[in-house]
Amino acid sequence: MATRFELVLAGAPELRLRAAGEQAVAVIQRLEARLSFYRATSEVGRINAAAAERPVRVDGEVFALLVRARELWQRTGGAFDITVGPLLSCWGLAGGSGRIPAAAELERARAGVGMHLLELDPQHCTVRFARPGVSVDLGGIGKGYALEQAAHVLREAGVTSALLHGGTSSVQAIGCAPSGRGWPVAIAYPDALADDAGVARGGDPPPVAVVELRDRALGVSAGHGKRFRAGDAWYGHVLDPRLGRPTDAALLAAAVCDSGTDADALATALLVLGPEGTEVLPDIASLVLARGAGPERYRVFARGIETRPHPDTVNE
């Protein structure tokens, strides 16, 4: 899963900025290798290969990240869950186009999902799965975390103004933009804003909001309106870990936090929680874009973020 990271560093001299940027990129690459779900030799790969059989020792940094993932799981009432993998697979949502699982298959998958199945031993720095069939995937917070660490390195190197992003869905700002204001980042409507037949609309939709980031992080999660049809019903591509099935509660969600890790996780949670999410997480600036009811096509829910009207949305 290749993600493009871009770093914009403002200031002078260029030599020093380049050097600082290289150090930051090295940090991101190192973390990608260590946290990747797709590499057998990453820390995550190792955990998934062996933690059902025995406690797997991990280094302090990965352990701390797992503890943080558990805290975020608690904070979001289970809407953010790094163990959701088996459910994604059985619903055909892990890189597929979606399908209805057989009852027994769903039962098996549900039994392997839940942070309570992760045993974290701080004394020995080990991770263990309470049973087989469990897996962890830090993809939901990996980019935000990597940008957070990269920002540390940049600040230590004397950088005071920078904008970093990973895959355009995790953004981290250091200081202000050269204009003196926060770095302006546009949150666009999802690409595939579509009608029920899944046809994308043409033209360039305006942004839902432009956030001005100053030493803060933005996480954006989008289901892109993808759906699959089974029988008479439509199912979204976003999985609700609490219910064990897909949800269509939101098309896009965004969170602004001090921490990139939190921003990533909370954006993911908001996509699951839907419009009520902005109430469940009252202490962060957030945005949820949902399908409209009745004649309105879309509804926008925001807290602490100024949104821009769009002909097809209703602002709430």
Added chain:
Amino acid sequence: MTEHEQSDRERGVPRREFLRQGSIAPLAAFMGAIAIPLEPRRAGRPTHGRALGEEKVGCGVIGYGEWGREIAAALGRIENAELTAIADNFPTMLERARRATPAAATHDDYRRLLEDDAIRAVFVATPTHRHREIVEAALQAGKHVYCEAPLAHTIADARAIADAAKAASSLVFQAGLPYRTEPQHRGVFQFMRSGAIGRASGARAQWHRKTSWRRASATPAREKELNWRLDEAVSPGLVGEIGIHQLDAAAWIFTGLPVAVSGQGQVLQWRDGRKVADTVQAIFEYADGIRLTYHATLANSFDGEYSLYYGSDGTVMMRDAKGWLFKEVDAPLLGWEVYARKDRFYREEGVALVADATKLAAQGIDPTKDDPNVESPLFYALEEFVDNVLNGPFPPAAGYKQGYDATVLALKGNEAVAGNKRVELDPSLFAAVS
């Protein structure tokens, strides 16, 4: 003394050392070859077949730069190692250390770290030209030492380190040459020594990465210190700092040392006033006519890092601690190829070489897939070092002699590059340390 013991002593080999190294080593040593245990390491398993129990080795990392941080992270995953303290002379690095390992003590002076009796082993990962003072002090303080390679920025300092390590015979000294303890390298080199590629005809190694090699800091004074790699007065250059690992691997597989090296270097991309070349070429000459050509650049990333060993029956490529064999059309069949994955490199087809493929298959692990048990080269090196501290001392695969020889190669290579000349490598240079 029995007749058997007497003949061991005549050979200059202490008998006790053999018995610690397992079954293959004594036989190989008697035959004059170099012992290469083939047992693949599994994370957390002891390397010499004996349980390590609950005993932990208190470890101190001196120098918390990029490599110091890698060492600290790897130690965090080694069963019998406990990262007790970190020393660095820069406050920002100590803050980083506190964030990463809150349980470890931090010191702005390495001498305070050496005073801690709970620390049995230290890992020296400071800039190269600072190694000597710290290694000597650490050995003096009775600590086992893992010292990054190159050992030093001058041959005289490298020799001083080697002499100090040799004198401290009850302490383990290991040089930071991880390929020497890396299972794939060991397995592949054993395979090559068995004649698999036929008669050697040369080697080629490259390291390419587009990066400035410059470091940045918020403090100007600190920035100068941080950029020792760009300071021609102390920097071992690309050949010394980066090339040393590939040069050492070649010396290991050729079981001999070069007799001369010619070099050239240019500053092509990073024209920021530096004199340390950002692009280098070096040719190492071996006594039997074999040449190792080395190319490193900071100007271009194409194809990254790899080494090729050419022979009459085939070519071996080592990259990312993996090996492939490219057979000549008229080479004899090997038979075990049924276990092998083949990877296409444009028109060439490489047979993936996996150490102990038959054993993996017997354990139900598919040897053609990436093994999740495989660790980084650094991990194996540190694991072996910690094992040695607990159960040794026995001669490490990368001891002071290997570290010294590799450092000489690296520094002489850099001398050739910096001077745009050919430098002879007198055997007495290497014989100075035995």
